[in-house]
Amino acid sequence: VVTDPLLTLTTDFGTDSPYVAAMKGVLLQRNPSARLIDLSHAIPPQDVRHAAFFLAGALAYWPTGTLHVLVVDPGVGTDRAILYVEHAGQRLLVPDNGCWTWFHRRRGTPTVRQVTNRRYWLPGVSHTFHGRDIFAPVAGELSRGLDPAELGPLVTEWVRLPWPEPKQEGGVIRGEVLFVDHFGNLITNLPGADLPGWPVRVEVGGREITRCVRTYGEAMAGELVVLLSSADLLEVARAQGSAARTLGVGVGTPVTVT
Amino acid sequence: VVTDPLLTLTTDFGTDSPYVAAMKGVLLQRNPSARLIDLSHAIPPQDVRHAAFFLAGALAYWPTGTLHVLVVDPGVGTDRAILYVEHAGQRLLVPDNGCWTWFHRRRGTPTVRQVTNRRYWLPGVSHTFHGRDIFAPVAGELSRGLDPAELGPLVTEWVRLPWPEPKQEGGVIRGEVLFVDHFGNLITNLPGADLPGWPVRVEVGGREITRCVRTYGEAMAGELVVLLSSADLLEVARAQGSAARTLGVGVGTPVTVT
Amino acid sequence: VVTDPLLTLTTDFGTDSPYVAAMKGVLLQRNPSARLIDLSHAIPPQDVRHAAFFLAGALAYWPTGTLHVLVVDPGVGTDRAILYVEHAGQRLLVPDNGCWTWFHRRRGTPTVRQVTNRRYWLPGVSHTFHGRDIFAPVAGELSRGLDPAELGPLVTEWVRLPWPEPKQEGGVIRGEVLFVDHFGNLITNLPGADLPGWPVRVEVGGREITRCVRTYGEAMAGELVVLLSSADLLEVARAQGSAARTLGVGVGTPVTVT
Numbered sequence: 030v031v032t033d034p035l036l037t038l039t040t041d042f043g044t045d046s047p048y049v050a051a052m053k054g055v056l057l058q059r060n061p062s063a064r065l066i067d068l069s070h071a072i073p074p075q076d077v078r079h080a081a082f083f084l085a086g087a088l089a090y091w092p093t094g095t096l097h098v099l100v101v102d103p104g105v106g107t108d109r110a111i112l113y114v115e116h117a118g119q120r121l122l123v124p125d126n127g128c129w130t131w132f133h134r135r136r137g138t139p140t141v142r143q144v145t146n147r148r149y150w151l152p153g154v155s156h157t158f159h160g161r162d163i164f165a166p167v168a169g170e171l172s173r174g175l176d177p178a179e180l181g182p183l184v185t186e187w188v189r190l191p192w193p194e195p196k197q198e199g200g201v202i203r204g205e206v207l208f209v210d211h212f213g214n215l216i217t218n219l220p221g222a223d224l225p226g227w228p229v230r231v232e233v234g235g236r237e238i239t240r241c242v243r244t245y246g247e248a249m250a251g252e253l254v255v256l257l258s259s260a261d262l263l264e265v266a267r268a269q270g271s272a273a274r275t276l277g278v279g280v281g282t283p284v285t286v287t
Numbered sequence: 288v289v290t291d292p293l294l295t296l297t298t299d300f301g302t303d304s305p306y307v308a309a310m311k312g313v314l315l316q317r318n319p320s321a322r323l324i325d326l327s328h329a330i331p332p333q334d335v336r337h338a339a340f341f342l343a344g345a346l347a348y349w350p351t352g353t354l355h356v357l358v359v360d361p362g363v364g365t366d367r368a369i370l371y372v373e374h375a376g377q378r379l380l381v382p383d384n385g386c387w388t389w390f391h392r393r394r395g396t397p398t399v400r401q402v403t404n405r406r407y408w409l410p411g412v413s414h415t416f417h418g419r420d421i422f423a424p425v426a427g428e429l430s431r432g433l434d435p436a437e438l439g440p441l442v443t444e445w446v447r448l449p450w451p452e453p454k455q456e457g458g459v460i461r462g463e464v465l466f467v468d469h470f471g472n473l474i475t476n477l478p479g480a481d482l483p484g485w486p487v488r489v490e491v492g493g494r495e496i497t498r499c500v501r502t503y504g505e506a507m508a509g510e511l512v513v514l515l516s517s518a519d520l521l522e523v524a525r526a527q528g529s530a531a532r533t534l535g536v537g538v539g540t541p542v543t544v545t
Numbered sequence: 546v547v548t549d550p551l552l553t554l555t556t557d558f559g560t561d562s563p564y565v566a567a568m569k570g571v572l573l574q575r576n577p578s579a580r581l582i583d584l585s586h587a588i589p590p591q592d593v594r595h596a597a598f599f600l601a602g603a604l605a606y607w608p609t610g611t612l613h614v615l616v617v618d619p620g621v622g623t624d625r626a627i628l629y630v631e632h633a634g635q636r637l638l639v640p641d642n643g644c645w646t647w648f649h650r651r652r653g654t655p656t657v658r659q660v661t662n663r664r665y666w667l668p669g670v671s672h673t674f675h676g677r678d679i680f681a682p683v684a685g686e687l688s689r690g691l692d693p694a695e696l697g698p699l700v701t702e703w704v705r706l707p708w709p710e711p712k713q714e715g716g717v718i719r720g721e722v723l724f725v726d727h728f729g730n731l732i733t734n735l736p737g738a739d740l741p742g743w744p745v746r747v748e749v750g751g752r753e754i755t756r757c758v759r760t761y762g763e764a765m766a767g768e769l770v771v772l773l774s775s776a777d778l779l780e781v782a783r784a785q786g787s788a789a790r791t792l793g794v795g796v797g798t799p800v801t802v803t
Contacts, residue, residue: 035573037566043329043469045337047344048517050295050326054348057293057324061350065324066573066581068566071559074470075527079561086563090570090677092577103527106502156502158517161348211559212590244622244672259564259674269591269619301587301727303595305602306775308553308584312606315551315582319608323582332728333785361785364760414760416775419606 033062035095036172039083040160041072042100048158052100052165055151059169068097075103077128078280081190082208082216084121085131086260093118098168101128106156111144111163112187113171113180120177122168124159127190134192145181193218200225202286206233207262209279213271217284219263224286231255232285233265234276291320293353294430297341298418299330300358306416310358310423313409317427326355333361335386336538339448340466340474342379343389344518351376356426359386364414369402369421370445371429371438378435380426382417385448392450403439451476458483460544464491465520467537471529475542477521482544489513490543491523492534549578551611552688555599556676557588558616564674568616568681571667575685584613591619593644594796597706598724598732600637601647602776609634614684617644622672627660627679628703629687629696636693638684640675643706650708661697709734716741718802722749723778725795729787733800735779740802747771748801749781750792 036056042048049070056063068087072080080101088097102109102124110125116132116139123129125143133139144163147154149170154162167180195204195218204219215233228241240248241255248254248268253275258264263286265272273279294314300306307328314321326345330338338359346355360367360382368383374390374397381387383401391397402421405412407428412420425438453462453476460481466474473491486499498506499513506512506526511533516522521544523530531537552572558564565586572579584603588596596617604613618625618640626641632648632655639645641659649655660679663670665686670678683696711720711734718739724732731749744757756764757771764770764784769791774780779802781788789795 035577037569039566044325044327045329045331045341046466046468046470047341048469050297050341050345051348053324053326054345054350054353057353058348058350061293066569067325067560067583068569069560071561073561083561083563083566087566087570090567090574092570092574095570095573104504107504109504155517157514157522161517208562210562211564212562246620246623246625256673259671259677264673302583302585303587303589303599304724304726304728305599306727308555308599308603309606311553311582311584312603312608312611315611316606316608319551325583362762365762367762413775415772415780419775 033060033064034172035066035092036063036168037066037068037091037095037097038070039068039072039080039097040070040100041074041076041080042070042160044070048160051161055161055165056169059166060173063169063172072101075101077101077103077126078190079208080128081131084129085134088119088132089117091119094120096120096122096168096171098122098164099128100124100160100164102126102159105159111159113142113144113177115140115177120171122164122171125188127188130187130189131192141184141187142177143181143184146179149175149180195219195223200287204263204284204286206278206280206282206284209273213267213273214258215265215272215276215278216258216260217263217265219284219286221257221261221263224263229255230287231263231265234278234282236276238265291318291322292430293324293350294321294426295324295326295349295353295355296328297326297330297338297355298328298358299332299334299338300328300418302328306418309419313419313423314427317424318431321427321430330359333359335359335361335384336448337466338386339389342387343392346377346390347375349377352378354378354380354426354429356380356422357386358382358418358422360384360417363417369417371400371402371435373398373435378429380422380429383446385446388445388447389450399442399445400435401439401442404437407433407438453477453481458545462521462542462544464536464538464540464542467531471525471531472516473523473530473536474516474518475521475523477542477544479515479519479521482521487513488545489521489523492536492540494534496523549576549580550688551582551608552579552684553582553584553607553611553613554586555584555588555596555613556586556616557590557592557596558586558676560586564676567677571677571681572685575682576689579685579688588617591617593617593619593642594706595724596644597647600645601650604635604648605633607635610636612636612638612684612687614638614680615644616640616676616680618642618675621675627675629658629660629693631656631693636687638680638687641704643704646703646705647708657700657703658693659697659700662695665691665696711735711739716803720779720800720802722794722796722798722800725789729783729789730774731781731788731792731794732774732776733779733781735800735802737773737777737779740779745771746803747779747781750794750798752792754781
């Protein structure tokens with residue numbers, strides 16, 4: 030069975046407003062047999078860093094040739110560019126704000142085009158809703174087989190989101206909370222492979238946590254534990270609860286490991 | 288490639304309860320190859336006006352012949368009718384509570400049938416869940432090609448949701464907040480085309496706003512601005528924040544423009 | 546038209562984190578033509594009982610042969626088993642924590658296998674994310690036609706979630722709130738068929754409710770009413786409001802009927 034290419038959508042639009050619904054309509058007008066898959070419409074508003082972590086955690090698992098449309102776009106209507114990216118077998122249509130650059134971090138060189146050819150856009154593009162007026166029609170055309178070279182020129186410069194590198198000082202590693210997940214687990218920027226050993230002693234939010242486990246089920250209800258996340262990053266979790274709420278911490282909070 | 292017709296779902300059911308899941312099951316039992324697309328299950332409970340704005344903002348972008356099922360239905364189980372509507376190339380299955388009438392406002396005459404033929408309903412219709420027992424099986428049959436004339440008789444009367452018309456008094460235009468979107472932007476009932484000029488001076492929630500921009504990115508973080516929405520309605524927004532929360536206002540709040 | 550089997554997803558992952566997106570990617574890598582349908586990603590975190598009610602309310606409506614993947618899995622990474630279940634025409638892939646056992650309650654004997662054959666899992670299974678590493682690839686293979694016998698051995702023992710049976714004492718029936726739905730309606734464990742008559746007098750949260758209706762629309766705004774749910778269970782609702790919030794009650798609160 031030959032099937033149309035997969036096309037995923039990720040936005041910060043929520044679904045209580047008509048924005049996602051309008052985007053889907055435009056996309057399906059351009060390609061009625063497009064195979065839309067929702068990844069998320071619950072990215073926190075305008076949170077490019079959250080979007081970057083989300084894409085980095087999700088895209089590597091997708092079939093080669095999938096087209097991912099991401100619209101988390103605080104710069105809509107300004108002179109920020111729109112990019113078409115091919116990297117590691119995935120295709121992306123994204124605003125040029127760094128949202129995709131944690132996905133390609135350390136892994137080869139992406140092919141990037143600036144989307145400048147207005148021929149595939151909606152006529153009368155608005156200043157506030159490029160998701161509907163540019164991303165959706167262009168994605169529809171791409172999913173029908175449009176040659177990406179038609180979109181616009183290759184570019185070699187784009188906005189990069191800085192990755193917060195951990196610092197080693199003596200026997201201490203200093204990092205930070207990179208992402209708070211749906212369960213309130215704190216995912217840090219400290220790769221398991223870089224840790225000095227196991228178990229470790231972690232300080233975050235004024236608390237010291239020494240209980241190191243392999244999985245949530247080993248902890249007692251309410252207990253704060255340290256483990257390695259499914260992306261092999263150091264994680265602080267609270268069994269059957271939210272570590273973020275318990276500790277009163279969030280993205281950017283310093284984390285030290287000894 | 289011939290594909291089955293598209294079928295969209297919009298409800299106020301949330302997805303934490305099994306209601307949407309049951310509806311999808313019934314629908315796919317009637318037509319296993321139906322192409323379901325979620326528009327929203329996050330319409331605020333029983334908020335017909337919110338649903339009306341949602342449909343008006345989304346439906347015009349869909350391919351001709353798409354069937355849209357909307358279940359925001361405070362009158363379920365009473366003698367309110369269920370309607371099948373064809374208008375401007377779109378097909379709708381809706382409760383007769385005005386939820387669809389902002390979509391057809393000012394644009395031609397819709398073809399409307401009352402859904403009365405119980406032959407296509409689930410046997411033993413409940414009093415509280417017509418989404419599962421009537422809307423879903425009827426939508427499944429329609430998406431398989433059922434002649435709409437089978438559903439019930441043509442009607443010329445239906446519930447209309449009043450559109451709040453702005454008022455002009457001297458040099459002042461008085462309108463109201465029509466919709467608060469996911470970002471907390473205030474969408475008003477004041478069309479850009481009817482404004483006396485640009486820039487304008489807007490009063491809402493006891494605040495006067497004179498900063499008029501084309502797009503969110505032109506504003507400084509936290510700044511309250513006036514702009515035209517993607518549907519060409521006057522909008523009050525707070526850059527990187529929520530105008531609704533900052534101003535403490537909501538749907539129905541008066542807005543004056545001078 | 547022959548179509549691929551339907552495959553539904555239900556999790557407590559939310560969609561703000563990349564977990565569902567990663568699962569969908571793995572699944573579609575194994576079977577690019579799988580027909581994914583989201584049931585819910587809004588099950589409250591680790592709430593197996595909520596998941597059990599959800600599945601019991603939704604699965605009976607699905608076409609025969611649909612594969613339902615449920616990941617609400619507080620025991621991930623421990624020695625809890627993963628089960629493949631065939632029952633009443635539905636197929637399920639679930640953690641062995643009782644989440645599916647209210648679906649088969651009183652209705653025949655399910656066929657159950659323990660998923661032990663690592664051949665179909667991702668290499669290098671993590672300790673914290675079996676949704677991505679086991680459930681998704683196994684579901685992808687099953688939807689492509691893998692013989693379930695390949696997954697692992699038949700078993701006859703599994704975790705059962707106790708169903709709270711109501712108690713009859715004299716003229717009084719004592720039950721409890723089983724589920725609070727999206728609207729704040731209180732669904733109890735009292736079947737309509739077991740009630741002594743109609744109308745009834747209900748006590749819950751220190752309030753006595755005697756107003757019995759057939760449907761929400763018969764009640765006045767704000768009124769507390771008793772009715773029978775769409776699953777024929779006694780329900781307490783507040784017209785145009787939340788009974789749960791008004792009464793300050795939740796799952797497990799005692800309910801008496803006289």
